[in-house]
Amino acid sequence: MRRLTAPVVSAFLCLSGLLLAQTPAPKPKPDVLVFSNGDQLTGKLERVAGGNVVFKSDMAGELTISFDKIKELHSGEQFALLRKGIPLTKKTEHTVPSGTVQVADGNVVLTPVAQAPETVPTKDVDYMVDKPSFDKQVNNKVGFLHGWNGVVTGGATLVRATETGTTLTAGINLVRIIPQVSWLPPSNRTTFNLMESYGKLSTPAIGTTPASDVKTSIFHTDAERDEYFSPRLYALGDLSFDHNFSQGLQFQQVYGGGIGWTPIKDAKQELDLKADIHYESQQFIQTAGTANVPNVNLIGSTFAETYLRNLPHKILFTEVGDILPGWSDTKAYSANATATIALPVYKRLSASFSTTDNFLNNPAPGYNKNSYQFVTGVTYTLH
DSSP states (O other), X not given: OOOOOHHHHHHXXXXXXXXXXXXXXXXXXXXXXXXXXXXXXXXXXXXXXXXXXXXXXXTTEEEEEEGGGEEEEEEEEEEEEEETTOOOOTTTGGGOOEEEEEEETTEEEEEOTTSOOEEEEGGGEEEEEEHHXXXXXXXXXXXXXXXXXXXXXXXXXXXXXXXXXXXXEEEEEEEEEESOSTTSOOOEEEEEEEEXXXXXXXXXXXXXXXXXXXXXXXEEEEEEXXXXXXXXXXXXXXXXXXXXXXXXXXEEEEEEXXXXXXXXXXXXXXXXXXXXXXXXXXXXXXXXXXXXXXXXXXXEEEEEEEEEEEEGGGEEEEEEEEEEOBSSOTTOOEEEEEEEEEEEEETTEEEEEEEEEEEESSOOTTSOSEEEEEEEEEEEEOO
């Protein structure tokens, strides 16, 4: 019997490794759901929420089925189970049971790897989510550029006649909540808002009347970071920047910190109340022929509220109001209020109608204290 030489053995081993690498991994077995009447579906268990199982089948699509209509359910994927009445905290998140899933006789049986199964009655199940998603959300492994939701709004008005007028409006409203799921208490929230309304009206020379240009520019942006003590109470840090030709305000900047509370939060509505202490700086437009307007630096506060309401037919109503008293200069106070309604038109597009009033008690000489806007536009929902 001839002995194999080393080169032949090496070639044989390389060929075997190559063939094994090209062999596709076996597909996981599909999950199986058996209804109370004996009907059966194969597919994938997506999640469990509020006593309902979300099951995706190639034949029937995504179905939502209550536990009482299920006789059996089997899934070889790993799922984490959250019980009703047991809030998830940093201390309890590592005790959440997980494993492959079997549902029968009114119970959910989770079988971890190399551990004893754990049985939980279906009436005690609040949520069930796949283990990778659970770990990702619990550990906050979400990049800063991910997880943002919000809307982008734009509108324009053009006039081309003896007078030439152009008005442009644009806005963006973003929010990012971590974790990004409803089955975990919030850890932090970041918001960013920006709005610009620009207009120019040009009149040509007519007779003895010289040509003139009238410009309007109202700009506002703000950002806020919330860190939650509990699902309804949080500390906040905020900043904002404003520019308003209509009030002679060249530039206003605010930097502060405070506390917030959410007394109302459900599927239909949410109300947030906030208060802070801040540093505020105001710089005014200096107009030729008038006395110089001194800049203002002060310590003040912001008392604000934000209300969101989901109306029938997917109509969204949003209202924001705040007042900014100045403690070191009681005459330097301001207030703002905005109300917006968005009517869905097509998929992520909505028609929006917004009204905004800005009040500045100490405008530059010759300017009104109030600046009012009514804006119509098209809104695109990012997520």
